Amino acid sequence: MTTVLTPRRSALYMPGSNARALEKARSIPADALILDLEDAVAPEAKDIARKQVVEAVAAKGFGYREIAVRVNALTTPWGADDIRAVAKSGAAAMLVPKVGSAEEAAELSTALDEAGAPESLKLWIMFETPQAVLNASTIGAAGGRLACLVAGTNDLVKEFRGLHTPGREGLLPMLTLLLAAARANGLAALDGVYNDIQNAEGLAAVCAQGRALGFDGKTLIHPSQVEPCNAAFSPGEAEVTDARKIIAAFDLPENRAKGAISLDGRMVERLHVVIARQVVAMSDTIAARTT
Numbered sequence: 001m002t003t004v005l006t007p008r009r010s011a012l013y014m015p016g017s018n019a020r021a022l023e024k025a026r027s028i029p030a031d032a033l034i035l036d037l038e039d040a041v042a043p044e045a046k047d048i049a050r051k052q053v054v055e056a057v058a059a060k061g062f063g064y065r066e067i068a069v070r071v072n073a074l075t076t077p078w079g080a081d082d083i084r085a086v087a088k089s090g091a092a093a094m095l096v097p098k099v100g101s102a103e104e105a106a107e108l109s110t111a112l113d114e115a116g117a118p119e120s121l122k123l124w125i126m127f128e129t130p131q132a133v134l135n136a137s138t139i140g141a142a143g144g145r146l147a148c149l150v151a152g153t154n155d156l157v158k159e160f161r162g163l164h165t166p167g168r169e170g171l172l173p174m175l176t177l178l179l180a181a182a183r184a185n186g187l188a189a190l191d192g193v194y195n196d197i198q199n200a201e202g203l204a205a206v207c208a209q210g211r212a213l214g215f216d217g218k219t220l221i222h223p224s225q226v227e228p229c230n231a232a233f234s235p236g237e238a239e240v241t242d243a244r245k246i247i248a249a250f251d252l253p254e255n256r257a258k259g260a261i262s263l264d265g266r267m268v269e270r271l272h273v274v275i276a277r278q279v280v281a282m283s284d285t286i287a288a289r290t291t
Contacts, residue, residue: 005278005281005282005285006066006188006285007031007217007282007285007286007289008031008032008066008148008188008190008216008217009031009216009217009218009229009230009232009233009234009286010029010030010031010032010217010218010220010225010226010229010230010233011030011031011032011033011034011066011068011150011190011217011218011219011220012025012028012030012032012033012034012219012220012221012222012223012225012226013034013036013040013070013193013219013220013221014033014034014035014036014040015036015040015041015049016035016036016037016040016041016049016050016052016053016069017040017041017042017045017048017049017052019052022035022052022053022056023056024223025056025062025065026061026062026063026065028065028223028226029226029227029230030065030220030223030226030230031064031065031066031217031230032065032066032067032068032217033062033065033066033067033068034068034069034070034095034219035053035056035057035067035068035069035070035091036049036069036070037049037050037053037069037070037071037072037078037082038070038071038072038073038097039070039097046072046078047078050078050081050082050085053069053085053089054085054086054089057069057089057090057091058089058090060090064289066092066093067090067091067092067093068091068092068093068094068095068124069082069086069089069091069093069094069095070094070095070096070097070126071083071086071094071095071096071097072097073096073097073098074096074107074108074111080111083108083111083112083115084115086117086121087112087115087116087117087121088115088116088117091121092120092121092122093121093122093123093124093147093148094108094112094121094122094123094124095124095125095126095150096108096123096124096125096126097126097128097152098126098128098129098132098152098155099125099126099127099132099139100129100131100132100135100139101131101135101138101139102135102138102139102141102142105123105125105139105142105144105146106142106143106144108123108125108144108145109123109142109143109144109145109146110144112145117145121145122145122146122147122148123144123145123146123147123148124147124148124149124150125139125146125148125149125150126150126151126152126155127139127149127150127151127152127156127174127178128151128152128153128154128155128156128159129155129156129159130159130160133156133174133177136177136178136180136181137180137181137184139181140180140181140182140184140185140187141181141184141185146185146187147187147188148182148187148188148189148190149178149181149182149187149188149189149190150189150190150192150219151171151174151175151178151189151190151191151192151215151219152192153168153171153175153191153192153193154192154193154195156171156174156192157170157171160174164195166202166205167209168206168209171192172213175191175213175215176213179213179214179215183214188216189214189215189216190215190216190217190218190219191206191210191213191215191217191218191219192218192219193218193219193220193221194206194207194218194220194221194225195221197221197222197224197225200228203225203228203229204228204232206218207228207229207232207233208232210232210233211232211233215233216233217229217233218232218233234282234283234286235279235280235282235283239279240279240280240283242276243275243276243277243279243280243283244276244280245263245264246263246268246272246273246276247273247276247277247280249261249263249268250268250270250273
């Protein structure tokens, strides 16, 4: 049985107040686009940004790209209007900043219900406060429309009064808690942004780290980061070849009833078949994508 997965290797933030950027987004090869009404938009531009984003989503033309809209928090003057606008925009997801509890997550799902959002509109939440870290397990289990946890690494460093380091040592415990909360509840998980746009080597290192931890992909702040991120979070040729070999080996009549076999000098178990099918499914989905 083939597992169908949604690639979310790259999720690029695009400022909602920049009409030119919204148009350019239609041709950027990111798996997801986060049209931003929050951090990237000045207070005086919030209303026009909301209007432009809703119009851009309604116009479609984004191809395979998953469209999320990051709204302002409900505690701001713009949050309630943002939610009402996004609810009927046709976006795939609404991303909400600084959610610190399961109760807040549940309230957001209810707010979308009350605004008449279709069931297809999912809730993504930013994981970026000490409260979110302490409440990770209950936030992940909030249910409702919740579908994805997104690491807000810049805010986490700020709130914990930490430092940005190449190895992200201070962030690793928090990122692990986010992943545990996501995986325990069948949610997607996206790593945080990388700030040094010119540092290709540094980007490659944190992408490799994020994939090794188990993230589905990474949020990005510049189009130049998309293709390296896609490559880092895509199954490699050797990985896909090995996965197909594992599947084929367990499909042999003599191995179908076995829980473990020896393959190329290593012990391979049934759990590796599950992983292998996910790898192949993801590789096939990516290969089939068109603009």
